Amino acid sequence: MSKKNTAEDTVGLFQQYLQQELVDPLRSLGRFLAYGVVGSLLIGAGLVLLAIGTLRGFQAAEVFENWWSWVPYIISALALTAAAALTLSQIKEK
DSSP states (O other): OOHHHHHHHHHHHHHHHHIIIIIHHHHHHHHHHHHHHHHHHHHHHHHHHHHHHHHHHHHHSTTSOGGGGGHHHHHHHHHHHHHHHHHHHHOOOO
């Protein structure tokens, strides 16, 4: 076995090690983060649309007219605050 073959084997082994221990985990982490970010954005947009829909639904009710016109805004804000509190309570430290 010559020194040239040994050097080539060492370089090849080092490249395989880097692929296994560095590149593959980083690739899977990037995929995990991408799905998480996209999912978070979609859930956030859905909650905003749901809040606007409930606000408009409460505004359409005849109960909240004249002086009571501010109440639907408070109800929608409280619902979003409750959703945020529920989400934060589900985050657990490892």
